[in-house]
Amino acid sequence: MKKPSQPFADLSRTGLPDLRWRPGRVLAGFFIALCIALLIGALLAALTFAGRSFATTGSTVADIGHLVRMSAIQAGTSTLLSLIVGVVLAWSLDRLRFFGRGLIVGLLSSALVLPSLVVVSGLIAIWGRVGWANLVLAPFGISTGASIYGFWGIVAAHVLLNGAFAARVLLDRLEAIPPEKLKLGRSLGLSTVQRFKIIDLPAILSSIPGIGATIFLLCFTSFAIVLVLGGGPANQTLEVAIYEAVRLDFDLGAAVRLALVQLVVCAAIIIPASTLTPAANLFGRRSELHWPEGMLVSAVQTVLLIGLLACFCAPLLAVLLRGSGTAMASLFGQASFWQAAGTSLWIGLASAAVSLGLAIGLGMARSLQRRNSPARMILGVPVFTYLAVPAVVLSLGFFLLARFVGVGPAQAAPLVLVIANALLSLPFVFATLSPPLEALAARHTKLIRSLGLSGLAQWRWVEWPLLGRPMGYAFAVAFVFSLGDLGVISLFGTSDFSTLPWLMYRAFGAYRTNDAEAIAAVMLIVAVVAFVVIPRIFEFLTHARD
Amino acid sequence: MLVIENLKYRHERGEMDYRFDLEIERGKIAGLTGPSGAGKSTLLDLIAGFLPPDSGDVVLDGRSIIGLAPENRPVSILFQADNLFDHLSAGANVALGISSKARADSPEVEKALADMGLSGLSKRQAANLSGGQKQRVALARTLLRNKPVLLLDEPFTGLDEETAHAMRAIIREIVARQGWYAILVSHDKEDIAALAQNHYRLENGRSHKV
Numbered sequence: 001m002k003k004p005s006q007p008f009a010d011l012s013r014t015g016l017p018d019l020r021w022r023p024g025r026v027l028a029g030f031f032i033a034l035c036i037a038l039l040i041g042a043l044l045a046a047l048t049f050a051g052r053s054f055a056t057t058g059s060t061v062a063d064i065g066h067l068v069r070m071s072a073i074q075a076g077t078s079t080l081l082s083l084i085v086g087v088v089l090a091w092s093l094d095r096l097r098f099f100g101r102g103l104i105v106g107l108l109s110s111a112l113v114l115p116s117l118v119v120v121s122g123l124i125a126i127w128g129r130v131g132w133a134n135l136v137l138a139p140f141g142i143s144t145g146a147s148i149y150g151f152w153g154i155v156a157a158h159v160l161l162n163g164a165f166a167a168r169v170l171l172d173r174l175e176a177i178p179p180e181k182l183k184l185g186r187s188l189g190l191s192t193v194q195r196f197k198i199i200d201l202p203a204i205l206s207s208i209p210g211i212g213a214t215i216f217l218l219c220f221t222s223f224a225i226v227l228v229l230g231g232g233p234a235n236q237t238l239e240v241a242i243y244e245a246v247r248l249d250f251d252l253g254a255a256v257r258l259a260l261v262q263l264v265v266c267a268a269i270i271i272p273a274s275t276l277t278p279a280a281n282l283f284g285r286r287s288e289l290h291w292p293e294g295m296l297v298s299a300v301q302t303v304l305l306i307g308l309l310a311c312f313c314a315p316l317l318a319v320l321l322r323g324s325g326t327a328m329a330s331l332f333g334q335a336s337f338w339q340a341a342g343t344s345l346w347i348g349l350a351s352a353a354v355s356l357g358l359a360i361g362l363g364m365a366r367s368l369q370r371r372n373s374p375a376r377m378i379l380g381v382p383v384f385t386y387l388a389v390p391a392v393v394l395s396l397g398f399f400l401l402a403r404f405v406g407v408g409p410a411q412a413a414p415l416v417l418v419i420a421n422a423l424l425s426l427p428f429v430f431a432t433l434s435p436p437l438e439a440l441a442a443r444h445t446k447l448i449r450s451l452g453l454s455g456l457a458q459w460r461w462v463e464w465p466l467l468g469r470p471m472g473y474a475f476a477v478a479f480v481f482s483l484g485d486l487g488v489i490s491l492f493g494t495s496d497f498s499t500l501p502w503l504m505y506r507a508f509g510a511y512r513t514n515d516a517e518a519i520a521a522v523m524l525i526v527a528v529v530a531f532v533v534i535p536r537i538f539e540f541l542t543h544a545r546d
Numbered sequence: 547m548l549v550i551e552n553l554k555y556r557h558e559r560g561e562m563d564y565r566f567d568l569e570i571e572r573g574k575i576a577g578l579t580g581p582s583g584a585g586k587s588t589l590l591d592l593i594a595g596f597l598p599p600d601s602g603d604v605v606l607d608g609r610s611i612i613g614l615a616p617e618n619r620p621v622s623i624l625f626q627a628d629n630l631f632d633h634l635s636a637g638a639n640v641a642l643g644i645s646s647k648a649r650a651d652s653p654e655v656e657k658a659l660a661d662m663g664l665s666g667l668s669k670r671q672a673a674n675l676s677g678g679q680k681q682r683v684a685l686a687r688t689l690l691r692n693k694p695v696l697l698l699d700e701p702f703t704g705l706d707e708e709t710a711h712a713m714r715a716i717i718r719e720i721v722a723r724q725g726w727y728a729i730l731v732s733h734d735k736e737d738i739a740a741l742a743q744n745h746y747r748l749e750n751g752r753s754h755k756v
Contacts, residue, residue, distance in 0.1 A: 446623070449615075449617050451643060452617035452618070465634075
């Protein structure tokens with residue numbers, strides 16, 4: 001079988017976009033990129049203008065140097081531990097075969113978009129003052145106290161989420177090792193260490209800087225986890241400081257200054273990071289060849305896998321057990337819960353639809369451009385919005401923009417939440433859809449073109465059925481991402497306009513732990529159901545085929 | 547007559563300059579052989595319009611087709627693989643050759659499939675067809691499209707000898723009957739000997755008549 005080539009790689013020898021084939025798709029992609037760029041530009045302009053207009057009231061006392069230093073130490077520690085956990089998990093999962101392995105791989109895939117508040121709630125349920133750990137240790141006169149609050153609590157939550165993400169991407173790299181290499185290694189009788197050094201390490205090493213940079217940025221800009229588990233100003237991130245400046249101190253001037261610092265720091269990380277190998281590509285070629293380790297190493301891997309998965313699953317299990325039953329029944333009796341659930345649901349669905357549309361538009365246009373062309377790069381830039389402009393900064397930009405155009409936060413909130421969450425989930429949706437779109441273009445464009453199919457026919461007969469599964473998964477990712485958002489709603493949420501995470505955070509703040517745990521359980525159930533049901537709905541609608 | 551006239555091309559990577567000159571008569575098949583990297587697939591891509599030549603012309607019956615987009619060229623292609631959309635039925639794959647609105651169970655689709663010995667397979671998903679059946683479905687579509695230039699890019703690779711033999715006979719008969727111009731790229735001397743009336747060899751980016 002011939003290797004599929006990049007179609008029409010030589011059609012455009014200039015740096016300009018190639019408009020000779022499917023110009024409508026190319027122009028639509030550039031229109032989307034332009035709209036996102038204009039929106040981000042308007043938000044940045046609003047921030048800059050506000051920075052000049054609003055003097056700080058002095059009520060916010062934020063030591064920016066300390067904030068940056070502490071955020072960097074916390075993010076660095078979280079990244080290092082996440083990578084170690086990721087490598088061990090991926091290495092073990094690559095070698096072991098067992099019933100339910102696919103489910104675990106799926107669980108790891110969804111970790112990055114799992115609502116962080118759910119993980120936080122689970123960790124508190126286990127390690128909090130009245131958590132399981134203290135219940136077990138109490139008869140022995142030992143107590144973990146409130147150790148979950150503070151630096152190590154934040155790191156633990158970050159490692160849970162990002163370790164799983166790192167494992168998923170690294171597993172993909174290990175599974176993409178060509179079978180010939182494995183055959184050669186096996187015939188040479190490589191030991192476990194030799195195999196890891198000679199075969200595994202080169203496969204994963206190129207991905208480590210990209211994954212590391214992504215995780216560092218996610219932890220550096222972490223909001224919900226730090227807000228709940230921070231335990232005071234000592235462990236604050238810039239995001240939390242911005243939120244407190246707006247919501248607690250009503251000091252817009254200070255908030256804007258902090259946001260501008262956050263933007264500069266993020267840009268300083270994202271620019272070098274964007275030159276590193278892209279991290280997320282979950283649709284790589286799979287090697288069918290399985291080469292298990294010997295008995296002893298397999299036993300070690302099994303123990304490591306069980307231990308790490310227990311650490312990952314226990315908080316989720318705790319959420320389900322503690323949040324169900326009477327706590328959930330009581331929650332269901334509250335009108336505010338149903339109002340927040342309804343809002344979360346429609347905003348999640350709307351932002352997922354917008355995100356999917358944006359990703360398809362950008363991805364289609366991008367797949368028509370030559371590799372390494374400036375046009376292709378331009379179409380990829382909007383995808384980095386989330387990493388370059390974190391949730392609370394984006395929210396603050398919208399907050400200021402709404403003020404400038406004379407729209408009250410309450411009126412702007414629904415639209416802002418839909419757009420902001422769509423933009424924030426775009427990197428994940430794009431990472432899911434871009435590889436299959438590229439693969440379709442590489443494999444079928446010559447045939448499609450030689451048959452003279454129209455764009456509509458191409459969509460109807462080729463792309464719609466073949467993209468059904470990844471589209472469903474991408475939609476679920478965007479929906480769950482929006483469902484768990486606390487960053488955007490944090491500046492727009494009120495008692496009248498609330499989402500589930502906002503309601504949960506307020507329950508935590510009011511020491512209504514039972515309500516918070518029940519909301520966490522509902523969010524976890526909805527997230528799992530979304531990941532199971534939404535892809536199936538898309539499969540049904542598209543009559544999805546492999 | 548199909549004339550490939552002083553067709554020049556240089557890859558962006560610039561390892562080799564290609565220059566091709568070929569003449570194919572109506573109803574005949576020209577065989578194209580040569581080592582890997584000699585430019586066989588490049589020549590087919592130039593004729594089909596997937597690559598823009600630096601200079602030269604492709605003239606069909608006195609009319610240049612070099613300025614036409616791939617979808618507008620009077621060209622059909624039979625690749626070594628990926629000739630069909632695996633997720634669609636055999637009939638739907640053939641119908642796409644007529645128009646995107648054509649029905650997979652239309653009489654002309656059924657007839658084209660029957661002509662290729664594939665009666666009753668119209669509803670079968672392409673992924674479930676054998677290699678030889680897939681190539682014949684693609685040929686049925688080619689027949690319906692009735693484009694006068696047929697490019698065959700190693701279409702028999704991977705087929706067993708019996709199937710390849712049957713395919714060769716079908717192609718020879720169709721090209722002669724329809725008065726098409728065909729170019730066959732193959733590594734297999736037997737393919738060339740069985741099908742080609744003219745034989746060109748590509749070496750170092752140049753075409754030589756054998």
